[in-house]
Amino acid sequence: MANQSGQKKPILISGAGLASLLLAQALRQTSLPFVIYERDASLSFRAQGYRLRLSTLGLDAIESVLSPEDWKLFWDTCGKTGGSGFAALNAVTGEDITQPKSDAPPQKMVEQERKGGPLDLGSRDGKIVGIARGEMRSLFLRGIEDRVRWSHNVTGYETTETGVKVIFADGSKSEEGEMLIGGEGIYSKVAKQVSGGKLKTYDTGARGIHGQAPTTSFKELGEGVWRAVDESRGEGNKVFMITNVRPNDMDDPNVNFGWTMGAQPGVIQPPSGDYAIIGKPAADMAKELSKDWHPRLMPLFNNMLETEAAFWKITCSTPWGVPEWPNDPRVTVIGDAAHSMTPAGGIGANTALRDSALLGKLIAEAGGFAEGITAAYEKEMRVYGSEAVAQSYGMATGQFGVKITEDSATV
DSSP states (O other): EEEEEEEEBBBEEEEOOOOHHHHHHHHHHOOOEEEOOOSSTTTTTOOOSSSSEEEEHHHHHHHHSOOHHHHHHHHHHHHEEESSEEEEEEETOOOOOOOOOOOOHHHHHHHHTTTTOOOOOOBBBBBEEEEEHHHHHHHTTTGGGEEESSOOOOEEEESSOEEEEEEETTTTTTOSSSEEEEEGGGGHHHHHHTTOOOOOEEEEEEEEEEEEEEEGGGGOOOEEEEEEEEEOTTOOEEEEEEEEEOTTTTTOOOOEEEEEEEETTTTTOOGGGGGOBSSSHHHHOOOOHTTOOOOOHHHHHOOOOOOEEEEEEEEEEETTTOOOOOOBBTTEETHHHHHHHOOOGGHHHHHHHHHHHHHHHHHHTTSSTTTTTHHHHHHHHHHHHHHHHHOOOOOHHHHHHOOOOOSOEEE
8 A cells, every 4th residue: 555655655663673673674575665663772772682593493484584695694694503402511510411312203302301301402404503693683684774763662553544653652653554563572562552461471580691701711611502500509599501602713712602691580680670780780690600610611701791791581471372362454563572482492583583484475475464464474473482482481490490370470
């Protein structure tokens, strides 16, 4: 549908996270107009979080969207780590506590991982493929930089007879668009409005800290995906650390690898409960929690870049499934706005990328807005999204000691 100037109205996208940017790339491939509204002032406005592991499904989704040139650049940027699963260490003694890899079917592997067993992480060519979230966002932003409206905080929307408009925090409204896709994460106002409050994100109570250190600090660990577990504080106080040490750049102190630390509810608490605090307070807490760990692990904390440390809150959508709500033909949600997950299993980002590829394909095939697009997308998304949330939550109950009920606090 065209506006008064005769041009096709844009598709409005709320949030400039991974799912939103990949969806935008899908629209770009078919020359459909779009605008992205992002509350942050720039891509580097805040910490980008932990390095992401890309599954087969996640990689397939990305490759199906990007142009051959952009896909090659993306693939070449990814790190490829040998091995096919976690190598687990006792964080204090350094003892190898990796359980033997199972040859059981995939569903049995999921059940085993829920109980703390090995998870098969290989995605292509027998390698574990990973990339930093910040690098990924920068690559997905290529060629669409002029379509992002920074410092635009979306607080809701209104539909019209011929489209939809976004409402911003200052009360102003956007131009009219054909559709609105809410991809602004766990605090999505679009998700709450379109679902009538049925889409909820629960605070599990578990907390974590992201950190970085020069690659030379990881040489004692060596190549692999490592999970260090500290149970020395007793029941209910377990702390763990996960990192992906890829083979390249390990001798270059100018390159940094990331790690993430997590703990059961109550163990990690940022000052004044403020998760916007980054830098030294987070770094000091990580150093205190790891002070008695094995010498193989200590360089990750002794040499950490204190300015890059950041707290994070472990959340999860309704574990028993993505809820249904009355469909709006012009408005839907993707990524964490639809199905937030714990970090257990590395499922969340990959599921979000599937959303982008699926919805982008449906919109492209229709040449823009058409009745039935959001309904078809939501029907399929609810199936794989519900499965993914259930798997992630199931693993997290063992790894983080979390439990969600209908009475649990939401964010």
